[in-house]
Amino acid sequence: MTLLTEATDVFAAAEQSGHCLVAFIAKRQPLASGVFGREEAHRLKDILQTLQAEGWLMSVRAMFDRPDGSVEAFDTGFAHDADMVGAFEAPSLSAGLAGTIRLERAGWARRFVTEWLLGPREFSTVQGRGERIDHTWGFLALWEWNDAWAAATKAERRAYDEECDIAFNGDLGLGINIAGRHRLDWASRWHHAGLWEAPSLDAVDLAMQGHEAAADFKFTTSRHYVGRLRPLQDFIELDSERG
Amino acid sequence: MSECVWIHYARPRPHWYGLDDAARSVHEARWRAVAERSVLAGGSRVGRYHVRGQQDFETVEIWTFPSAETAFEHWAALTAAAYGELNAFANNIGLAVEGSP
Numbered sequence: 246m247t248l249l250t251e252a253t254d255v256f257a258a259a260e261q262s263g264h265c266l267v268a269f270i271a272k273r274q275p276l277a278s279g280v281f282g283r284e285e286a287h288r289l290k291d292i293l294q295t296l297q298a299e300g301w302l303m304s305v306r307a308m309f310d311r312p313d314g315s316v317e318a319f320d321t322g323f324a325h326d327a328d329m330v331g332a333f334e335a336p337s338l339s340a341g342l343a344g345t346i347r348l349e350r351a352g353w354a355r356r357f358v359t360e361w362l363l364g365p366r367e368f369s370t371v372q373g374r375g376e377r378i379d380h381t382w383g384f385l386a387l388w389e390w391n392d393a394w395a396a397a398t399k400a401e402r403r404a405y406d407e408e409c410d411i412a413f414n415g416d417l418g419l420g421i422n423i424a425g426r427h428r429l430d431w432a433s434r435w436h437h438a439g440l441w442e443a444p445s446l447d448a449v450d451l452a453m454q455g456h457e458a459a460a461d462f463k464f465t466t467s468r469h470y471v472g473r474l475r476p477l478q479d480f481i482e483l484d485s486e487r488g
Numbered sequence: 489m490s491e492c493v494w495i496h497y498a499r500p501r502p503h504w505y506g507l508d509d510a511a512r513s514v515h516e517a518r519w520r521a522v523a524e525r526s527v528l529a530g531g532s533r534v535g536r537y538h539v540r541g542q543q544d545f546e547t548v549e550i551w552t553f554p555s556a557e558t559a560f561e562h563w564a565a566l567t568a569a570a571y572g573e574l575n576a577f578a579n580n581i582g583l584a585v586e587g588s589p
Binding site: 337338339341342343346363365390392395396430431432433434436 | 494
């Protein structure tokens with residue numbers, strides 16, 4: 246696959262896995278009685294298990310390690326107008342696109358209003374430095390290369406990538422795990438998605454300061470989400486059962 | 489594999505207007521060649537329409553492709569030919585609805 250930009254010191258081009266990110270930004274809908282009941286909740290649980298059996302990765306964590314079967318998302322409602330964001334990885338683009346429709350039809354569309362973001366993996370995962378710690382926070386960055394990037398020369402872009410690498414190295418030093426990079430531009434207004442696991446909200450904030458210092462945002466327009474790790478099932482459960 | 493619709497919104501980036509006609513023609517010829525190869529790969533171009541009056545973008549172009557992968561290949565070829573560097577864009581992909589009236 247042709248990369249949208251070149252690999253850097255921090256990021257290596259992913260092997261040709263053909264895997265497709267299936268990220269979601271979702272808001273729970275207030276539902277009238279009978280619209281989403283136990284039957285829909287069970288069907289949704291079944292389809293999530295079926296997708297996993299078909300080779301899907303069901304969390305950001307699973308992109309780093311062998312999947313343990315957990316289906317997880319990030320709870321973003323405290324800071325955003327979305328209740329949760331999260332990401333799966335499907336075996337192919339076709340499987341990813343069809344999978345969103347299978348999920349929607351199984352009841353997801355009743356429970357959530359969702360922006361799906363699909364696209365192939367470009368860069369491999371990068372593990373943060375230090376002790377392996379329990380990462381309970383997640384971060385989703387969506388960005389597009391802006392007009393200034395588009396008008397820049399190759400040498401200017403390379404210098405920019407090298408400067409951003411300093412910031413990415415800083416992220417790793419904060420213990421942040423970076424799930425590589427996925428390309429979204431074929432089916433979105435966004436060009437890329439970046440997903441992180443972070444030890445704390447402070448770490449994400451410090452990391453952002455590092456990216457500002459490296460002038461990351463002079464060439465990009467971005468949208469960022471932060472959230473706390475939580476089982477996806479918590480968001481699917483009926484309102485009456487939800488803690 | 490299932491048929492996909494691919495919807496592409498675009499407008500020229502500011503530095504496009506700084507190119508002379510000859511330079512623009514070179515780019516447009518490359519993008520036309522990409523489109524011709526995509527047709528040979530099974531894509532079908534429904535058309536390109538002017539929507540500036542009701543949109544952030546200038547045009548919308550609609551294609552159908554045999555699969556999500558062929559839609560991606562079309563776009564990857566365009567971006568490799570500097571299309572995205574000279575045009576701001578937003579894209580959508582969708583599967584045909586089975587049994588739709």
